[in-house]
Amino acid sequence: MERGMRLIGGQWKGSILWHLKDGPVRFNELSRMLGEASKK
Template sequence: MKTECKSETVTLNGKEYPCTVSLTMDLIGGKWKAVILYHLIEGSLRFNELSRAIPTVTEMTISLQLKQLEKDGLVIRTVYGEKPPIRVTYELTTLGKSLIPLLKAITEWGNTVVISEGTFE
Protein backbone atom coordinates (compact mmCIF):
# COMPACT_ATOMS: atom_id res chain seq x y z
CA MET A 1 0.00 0.00 0.00
CA LYS A 2 1.25 3.48 -0.80
CA THR A 3 2.25 5.66 2.17
CA GLU A 4 -0.15 8.45 1.22
CA CYS A 5 -3.08 6.03 1.27
CA LYS A 6 -2.48 4.26 4.60
CA SER A 7 -5.67 5.66 6.08
CA GLU A 8 -8.92 7.24 4.95
CA THR A 9 -7.54 10.74 5.61
CA VAL A 10 -4.46 12.58 6.86
CA THR A 11 -4.57 15.59 9.19
CA LEU A 12 -2.26 18.58 9.58
CA ASN A 13 -2.94 21.50 11.92
CA GLY A 14 -6.51 20.33 12.40
CA LYS A 15 -7.27 20.22 8.68
CA GLU A 16 -8.20 16.92 7.07
CA TYR A 17 -7.00 15.82 3.63
CA PRO A 18 -7.85 12.76 1.53
CA CYS A 19 -4.12 12.06 0.96
CA THR A 20 -0.65 13.53 1.37
CA VAL A 21 -0.62 14.79 -2.23
CA SER A 22 -3.68 16.89 -1.43
CA LEU A 23 -1.99 18.18 1.73
CA THR A 24 1.14 19.17 -0.20
CA MET A 25 -0.82 20.91 -2.95
CA ASP A 26 -2.82 22.84 -0.35
CA LEU A 27 0.41 24.11 1.19
CA ILE A 28 2.33 25.00 -1.99
CA GLY A 29 -0.28 24.88 -4.75
CA GLY A 30 -1.63 27.79 -6.69
CA LYS A 31 0.10 30.09 -9.09
CA TRP A 32 2.44 31.97 -6.74
CA LYS A 33 3.22 30.06 -3.53
CA ALA A 34 5.94 27.87 -5.05
CA VAL A 35 7.39 30.90 -6.87
CA ILE A 36 7.62 32.86 -3.62
CA LEU A 37 9.16 29.88 -1.83
CA TYR A 38 11.67 29.44 -4.68
CA HIS A 39 12.84 33.05 -4.33
CA LEU A 40 13.38 32.53 -0.60
CA ILE A 41 15.72 29.55 -1.10
CA GLU A 42 18.85 31.71 -1.00
CA GLY A 43 17.82 33.49 2.22
CA SER A 44 15.58 36.15 3.66
CA LEU A 45 14.09 38.87 1.49
CA ARG A 46 12.16 42.04 2.17
CA PHE A 47 8.71 42.47 0.67
CA ASN A 48 9.93 44.92 -1.99
CA GLU A 49 12.72 42.54 -2.99
CA LEU A 50 10.15 39.80 -3.52
CA SER A 51 7.96 42.18 -5.51
CA ARG A 52 10.87 43.07 -7.79
CA ALA A 53 11.79 39.41 -8.20
CA ILE A 54 8.23 38.56 -9.31
CA PRO A 55 7.11 41.59 -11.34
CA THR A 56 4.12 39.86 -12.95
CA VAL A 57 2.24 39.48 -9.65
CA THR A 58 0.47 42.23 -7.72
CA GLU A 59 1.68 43.29 -4.29
CA MET A 60 -1.71 42.35 -2.85
CA THR A 61 -1.34 38.79 -4.15
CA ILE A 62 2.19 38.50 -2.77
CA SER A 63 0.96 39.80 0.58
CA LEU A 64 -1.93 37.32 0.71
CA GLN A 65 0.27 34.40 -0.30
CA LEU A 66 2.95 35.33 2.26
CA LYS A 67 0.30 35.44 5.00
CA GLN A 68 -0.92 31.98 3.99
CA LEU A 69 2.62 30.59 3.81
CA GLU A 70 3.33 32.05 7.24
CA LYS A 71 0.09 30.58 8.66
CA ASP A 72 1.02 27.18 7.23
CA GLY A 73 4.46 27.32 8.86
CA LEU A 74 6.53 27.48 5.66
CA VAL A 75 7.66 31.12 5.96
CA ILE A 76 8.63 33.20 8.96
CA ARG A 77 8.03 36.95 9.04
CA THR A 78 10.48 38.95 11.15
CA VAL A 79 9.88 42.59 12.08
CA TYR A 80 12.86 44.76 13.00
CA GLY A 81 12.23 48.01 14.87
CA GLU A 82 9.22 49.33 16.70
CA LYS A 83 8.46 52.57 14.91
CA PRO A 84 8.58 53.56 11.25
CA PRO A 85 10.48 52.87 9.24
CA ILE A 86 10.32 49.26 10.36
CA ARG A 87 12.01 46.51 8.40
CA VAL A 88 10.23 43.23 7.66
CA THR A 89 11.89 40.18 6.19
CA TYR A 90 10.57 36.81 5.08
CA GLU A 91 12.49 33.55 5.12
CA LEU A 92 11.88 29.83 4.93
CA THR A 93 11.23 27.95 8.16
CA THR A 94 12.76 24.53 8.71
CA LEU A 95 9.60 23.04 7.22
CA GLY A 96 9.86 25.45 4.29
CA LYS A 97 13.51 24.51 3.74
CA SER A 98 12.47 20.85 3.53
CA LEU A 99 10.72 21.85 0.25
CA ILE A 100 13.95 23.01 -1.42
CA PRO A 101 14.60 19.71 -3.28
CA LEU A 102 10.99 19.73 -4.52
CA LEU A 103 11.20 23.39 -5.60
CA LYS A 104 14.47 22.74 -7.44
CA ALA A 105 12.96 19.68 -9.14
CA ILE A 106 9.94 21.72 -10.26
CA THR A 107 12.28 24.39 -11.63
CA GLU A 108 14.42 21.86 -13.48
CA TRP A 109 11.36 20.18 -14.96
CA GLY A 110 10.04 23.57 -16.13
CA ASN A 111 13.41 24.39 -17.71
CA THR A 112 13.42 21.04 -19.52
CA VAL A 113 9.92 21.60 -20.89
CA VAL A 114 10.73 25.12 -22.09
CA ILE A 115 13.96 23.96 -23.76
CA SER A 116 12.23 21.12 -25.59
CA GLU A 117 8.78 22.63 -26.26
CA GLY A 118 8.78 26.38 -25.67
CA THR A 119 10.90 29.50 -25.66
CA PHE A 120 12.63 31.69 -23.09
CA GLU A 121 11.83 35.38 -23.48
Protein backbone atom coordinates in the same frame (compact mmCIF):
# COMPACT_ATOMS: atom_id res chain seq x y z
CA MET B 1 5.58 15.29 -5.69
CA GLU B 2 1.90 15.61 -6.53
CA ARG B 3 0.88 15.85 -2.87
CA GLY B 4 3.55 18.48 -2.23
CA MET B 5 2.31 20.63 -5.10
CA ARG B 6 -1.26 20.36 -3.79
CA LEU B 7 -0.07 21.57 -0.38
CA ILE B 8 1.82 24.49 -1.89
CA GLY B 9 -0.91 25.26 -4.44
CA GLY B 10 -1.60 28.78 -5.66
CA GLN B 11 -0.23 30.55 -8.67
CA TRP B 12 2.68 32.33 -7.03
CA LYS B 13 3.50 30.28 -3.93
CA GLY B 14 6.03 28.07 -5.71
CA SER B 15 7.89 31.09 -7.11
CA ILE B 16 7.88 32.86 -3.76
CA LEU B 17 9.28 29.79 -1.99
CA TRP B 18 11.95 29.44 -4.69
CA HIS B 19 13.15 33.01 -4.16
CA LEU B 20 13.15 32.57 -0.37
CA LYS B 21 15.10 29.30 -0.38
CA ASP B 22 18.46 31.02 0.23
CA GLY B 23 17.22 33.20 3.07
CA PRO B 24 15.09 36.24 3.86
CA VAL B 25 14.33 38.77 1.13
CA ARG B 26 12.80 42.21 1.59
CA PHE B 27 9.23 42.56 0.36
CA ASN B 28 9.99 45.11 -2.39
CA GLU B 29 12.91 43.04 -3.65
CA LEU B 30 10.70 39.95 -3.79
CA SER B 31 8.04 41.97 -5.59
CA ARG B 32 10.58 42.98 -8.26
CA MET B 33 11.72 39.35 -8.65
CA LEU B 34 8.14 38.16 -9.25
CA GLY B 35 7.29 40.93 -11.71
CA GLU B 36 3.65 40.36 -12.64
CA ALA B 37 2.40 39.24 -9.21
CA SER B 38 0.15 41.69 -7.38
CA LYS B 39 1.15 42.89 -3.91
CA LYS B 40 -1.95 41.21 -2.45
